[in-house]
Amino acid sequence: MDALTRRLLVIGADAAGMSAASQARRRLGPDDLRIVAFDRGNFSSYSACGIPYFVSGVVDDVESLVVRSPETFRDKQAIQVHLRHEVLEIDLDRGVALVNHSESGHQREEGFDDLVIATGATPVRPPLPGAGAEGVFGVQTLDDGVALRAHVADRKPRRAVIVGSGYVGLEMAESLCALGVETHLVDVAPQPLTRLDPDMGALIAGALRDFGTVLHLGQEVAGFETGAGGEVSAVVTSEGTLPAEVVVLGLGVRPNVALAEAAGVEVGPSGAIAVDRRMRTSYPAVWAAGDCAEKRHRVSGAAVAVALGTHANKEGRVAGINLGGGYATFPGVIGTAATKVGSLEVARTGLGETESADAGFVAESVLSESTTRAGYYPGAGPITVKLVVERGTGRLLGAQIVGREGAAKRIDVLAVAVWNEMTVDELLAADLSYAPPYSPVWDPVVAAARRAVDRLS
Amino acid sequence: MDALTRRLLVIGADAAGMSAASQARRRLGPDDLRIVAFDRGNFSSYSACGIPYFVSGVVDDVESLVVRSPETFRDKQAIQVHLRHEVLEIDLDRGVALVNHSESGHQREEGFDDLVIATGATPVRPPLPGAGAEGVFGVQTLDDGVALRAHVADRKPRRAVIVGSGYVGLEMAESLCALGVETHLVDVAPQPLTRLDPDMGALIAGALRDFGTVLHLGQEVAGFETGAGGEVSAVVTSEGTLPAEVVVLGLGVRPNVALAEAAGVEVGPSGAIAVDRRMRTSYPAVWAAGDCAEKRHRVSGAAVAVALGTHANKEGRVAGINLGGGYATFPGVIGTAATKVGSLEVARTGLGETESADAGFVAESVLSESTTRAGYYPGAGPITVKLVVERGTGRLLGAQIVGREGAAKRIDVLAVAVWNEMTVDELLAADLSYAPPYSPVWDPVVAAARRAVDRLS
Numbered sequence: 036m037d038a039l040t041r042r043l044l045v046i047g048a049d050a051a052g053m054s055a056a057s058q059a060r061r062r063l064g065p066d067d068l069r070i071v072a073f074d075r076g077n078f079s080s081y082s083a084c085g086i087p088y089f090v091s092g093v094v095d096d097v098e099s100l101v102v103r104s105p106e107t108f109r110d111k112q113a114i115q116v117h118l119r120h121e122v123l124e125i126d127l128d129r130g131v132a133l134v135n136h137s138e139s140g141h142q143r144e145e146g147f148d149d150l151v152i153a154t155g156a157t158p159v160r161p162p163l164p165g166a167g168a169e170g171v172f173g174v175q176t177l178d179d180g181v182a183l184r185a186h187v188a189d190r191k192p193r194r195a196v197i198v199g200s201g202y203v204g205l206e207m208a209e210s211l212c213a214l215g216v217e218t219h220l221v222d223v224a225p226q227p228l229t230r231l232d233p234d235m236g237a238l239i240a241g242a243l244r245d246f247g248t249v250l251h252l253g254q255e256v257a258g259f260e261t262g263a264g265g266e267v268s269a270v271v272t273s274e275g276t277l278p279a280e281v282v283v284l285g286l287g288v289r290p291n292v293a294l295a296e297a298a299g300v301e302v303g304p305s306g307a308i309a310v311d312r313r314m315r316t317s318y319p320a321v322w323a324a325g326d327c328a329e330k331r332h333r334v335s336g337a338a339v340a341v342a343l344g345t346h347a348n349k350e351g352r353v354a355g356i357n358l359g360g361g362y363a364t365f366p367g368v369i370g371t372a373a374t375k376v377g378s379l380e381v382a383r384t385g386l387g388e389t390e391s392a393d394a395g396f397v398a399e400s401v402l403s404e405s406t407t408r409a410g411y412y413p414g415a416g417p418i419t420v421k422l423v424v425e426r427g428t429g430r431l432l433g434a435q436i437v438g439r440e441g442a443a444k445r446i447d448v449l450a451v452a453v454w455n456e457m458t459v460d461e462l463l464a465a466d467l468s469y470a471p472p473y474s475p476v477w478d479p480v481v482a483a484a485r486r487a488v489d490r491l492s
Numbered sequence: 493m494d495a496l497t498r499r500l501l502v503i504g505a506d507a508a509g510m511s512a513a514s515q516a517r518r519r520l521g522p523d524d525l526r527i528v529a530f531d532r533g534n535f536s537s538y539s540a541c542g543i544p545y546f547v548s549g550v551v552d553d554v555e556s557l558v559v560r561s562p563e564t565f566r567d568k569q570a571i572q573v574h575l576r577h578e579v580l581e582i583d584l585d586r587g588v589a590l591v592n593h594s595e596s597g598h599q600r601e602e603g604f605d606d607l608v609i610a611t612g613a614t615p616v617r618p619p620l621p622g623a624g625a626e627g628v629f630g631v632q633t634l635d636d637g638v639a640l641r642a643h644v645a646d647r648k649p650r651r652a653v654i655v656g657s658g659y660v661g662l663e664m665a666e667s668l669c670a671l672g673v674e675t676h677l678v679d680v681a682p683q684p685l686t687r688l689d690p691d692m693g694a695l696i697a698g699a700l701r702d703f704g705t706v707l708h709l710g711q712e713v714a715g716f717e718t719g720a721g722g723e724v725s726a727v728v729t730s731e732g733t734l735p736a737e738v739v740v741l742g743l744g745v746r747p748n749v750a751l752a753e754a755a756g757v758e759v760g761p762s763g764a765i766a767v768d769r770r771m772r773t774s775y776p777a778v779w780a781a782g783d784c785a786e787k788r789h790r791v792s793g794a795a796v797a798v799a800l801g802t803h804a805n806k807e808g809r810v811a812g813i814n815l816g817g818g819y820a821t822f823p824g825v826i827g828t829a830a831t832k833v834g835s836l837e838v839a840r841t842g843l844g845e846t847e848s849a850d851a852g853f854v855a856e857s858v859l860s861e862s863t864t865r866a867g868y869y870p871g872a873g874p875i876t877v878k879l880v881v882e883r884g885t886g887r888l889l890g891a892q893i894v895g896r897e898g899a900a901k902r903i904d905v906l907a908v909a910v911w912n913e914m915t916v917d918e919l920l921a922a923d924l925s926y927a928p929p930y931s932p933v934w935d936p937v938v939a940a941a942r943r944a945v946d947r948l949s
């Protein structure tokens with residue numbers, strides 16, 4: 036490296052940051068671009084969505100969640116990854132970051148020409164007494180997962196309370212039940228998983244109970260009680276007190292933007308870092324990607340903050356291609372997501388009923404019951420598909436699926452349909468595959484479209 | 493019924509014919525429309541794709557393949573279905589069909605105002621000595637399946653030969669192996685399943701051998717030897733003689749158009765009955781649907797004959813809506829299909845390499861290896877995705893998938909992409925679902941698109 040070598044600094048060695056680094060490296064060799072990444076945690080480039088399965092022991096080895104180690108980044112790509120290093124300040128005018136090594140407490144300045152901000156997101160902690168007590172876990176990073184698993188192994192809690200029934204809450208409920216912990220789930224909503232419409236959310240309450248979760252729905256959390264040592268001992272709700280030796284927060288996450296904001300980088304209306312379609316922030320040499328970066332919802336048109344690994348990987352790739360001199364864009368999201376709740380598969384895309392109304396659409400919904408395979412073929416299970424359809428045009432605005440094995444991934448068909456602004460008429464006509472081991476002759480997705488066409492025409 | 497009641501005659505009580513009848517009935521009651529259907533077989537409205545699973549015993553009860561019996565059609569929908577009745581002639585000028593009752597030999601005339609032709613297709617028999625011998629089966633109708641299963645139960649054949657390795661050939665090979673019959677498969681092609689490109693077809697040869705099929709590839713069938721009673725005893729190929737007490741033809745099917753053609757209804761370049769997008773034939777009061785009706789391939793632009801239950805159901809629905817006074821269209825096909833070969837799932841959509849070239853495209857192919865679930869999640873299996881992409885535009889022309897459980901239905905995502913003429917760039921950006929039990933963070937489909945983008949840009 037000499038004085039002419041550009042310097043890329045990546046803050047956050049997660050999937051987004053390291054995708055950006057890798058793509059930049061594909062275009063620019065070590066003589067043209069020096070790449071250094073800092074992360075305050077203990078792991079680089081890991082699968083965050085695998086954490087619940089590591090906590091439960093379905094995935095036993097934490098290293099199997101790590102896609103690429105710092106050593107591999109160094110040896111294969113000449114990318115320096117420094118873990119346990121937190122960036123405390125960024126000075127964009129000087130092109131310098133202040134970095135703290137958490138083990139030694141040593142601080143140093145690191146210069147850069149280009150900057151990728153991939154600072155991720157942090158679980159929401161309610162502003163309630165005891166929310167920060169020992170034994171109250173948010174689970175977003177792999178370090179969080181390791182800490183929770185260690186807590187369960189060391190303390191052998193008898194009872195757990197999950198606060199909030201988003202994807203992480205439900206997955207953690209299942210993980211803790213699998214570990215033999217009596218698990219209670221509290222949510223202010225009357226149905227679990229409010230990312231689904233209530234009629235679809237109601238379908239999964241049974242699956243949660245099947246693996247042993249005790250549901251406390253329609254209850255607000257008022258606070259957390261702690262024991263003599265300051266550790267959590269109970270969750271207080273609007274209807275009573277639930278003893279717990281471990282609490283997991285499943286109230287969603289907030290993008291980590293404080294560092295960027297303090298440096299003068301613009302934050303958008305969603306609370307995430309504003310970026311253009313090439314993932315460039317309000318500063319030309321500064322890029323953002325992943326959970327900390329704002330996305331455009333292609334159906335509602337709104338700026339949104341969504342923390343998902345798929346977006347993080349793609350955005351990182353786009354940022355890296357662009358800062359490496361190429362051209363790529365991230366054209367937005369449509370709210371696709373999937374999860375497993377015991378024996379049920381759950382997925383959604385586009386807008387739900389309320390979201391459609393909020394976005395100014397007038398929509399009608401159609402619910403369709405079918406089977407995952409031909410009814411006569413062994414292993415066929417029930418599947419419910421809901422379509423949200425714009426009145427008048429018949430445009431598919433969104434869809435939700437709850438069903439047995441083979442149900443969830445069907446959402447991708449509907450996601451591509453929503454992405455292309457297809458009408459239910461067009462979806463009904465689309466040439467989808469059929470074989471008895473995989474679907475009825477009217478695939479559940481097509482059957483739902485047919486029902487929508489029959490209803491709306 | 494009085495003299496003013498219109499009379500609809502349906503020839504063929506299969507899925508296409510009975511979908512048409514049902515949709516017509518939804519719009520017109522018995523006082524407005526009398527509906528009579530004739531079928532020369534013993535079953536109405538059944539799942540033809542389930543036949544291999546009935547032959548193998550995976551599906552035990554033949555009635556479970558029947559969607560709706562003649563009694564139900566009569567009682568619930570006032571539709572008269574006459575089985576074992578063959579229509580011998582149609583006189584379009586007089587509006588009369590000559591019908592033969594196969595049990596009694598009694599013939600009678602049946603008048604009609606509207607006519608739906610759903611005569612289906614018949615397995616191709618090679619013009620070779622012995623091809624019509626006893627014990628040589630084509631398997632297209634449920635009656636064919638019943639006859640084959642009875643033959644296997646009665647004769648307990650030691651060896652079977654399958655001629656041709658299309659979907660039906662492969663499915664019948666698996667069924668016969670499951671019944672303990674030593675099964676040989678002969679095909680002139682060097683790889684099984686020529687509906688796939690050779691590199692993908694090669695992946696399934698191992699799966700065929702795994703369940704016990706002996707492959708004789710690159711061999712032409714020269715004829716069939718018969719025993720003293722006229723029953724088949726061996727298949728003679730270009731490389732030797734394969735003894736067999738049962739032979740199944742898997743050489744594809746031809747649309748049954750003789751009846752329509754004799755009546756003056758136009759047959760298209762594909763050899764199937766020409767129809768417009770409303771499923772109307774060259775005669776305004778005559779409609780055709782299902783395996784006997786021509787389809788437009790939306791990518792190649794060609795007129796094609798394709799025998800698939802999905803199309804049959806949709807075309808019947810469209811014909812029935814239109815003849816009932818509504819408006820619906822069938823906008824064509826893109827060659828989507830799926831099958832199961834032992835432990836492998838196989839699917840395709842759009843055009844393959846040779847088909848693309850034949851249609852005048854210049855295309856490049858990309859092969860991508862991935863896993864059906866996150867690599868660290870239990871049950872993850874290999875999946876290979878091939879994309880055929882137009883040079884210059886990046887338009888996705890077709891795709892093929894071979895992989896373990898969870899592989900096949902991913903073709904639907906690609907089918908909707910082909911349907912919408914998406915480029916691989918657009919497909920890479922599309923917001924698909926991700927959860928470790930269902931896919932890696934780069935879904936195999938998206939990973940293939942990414943590889944195509946990297947390769948072509």
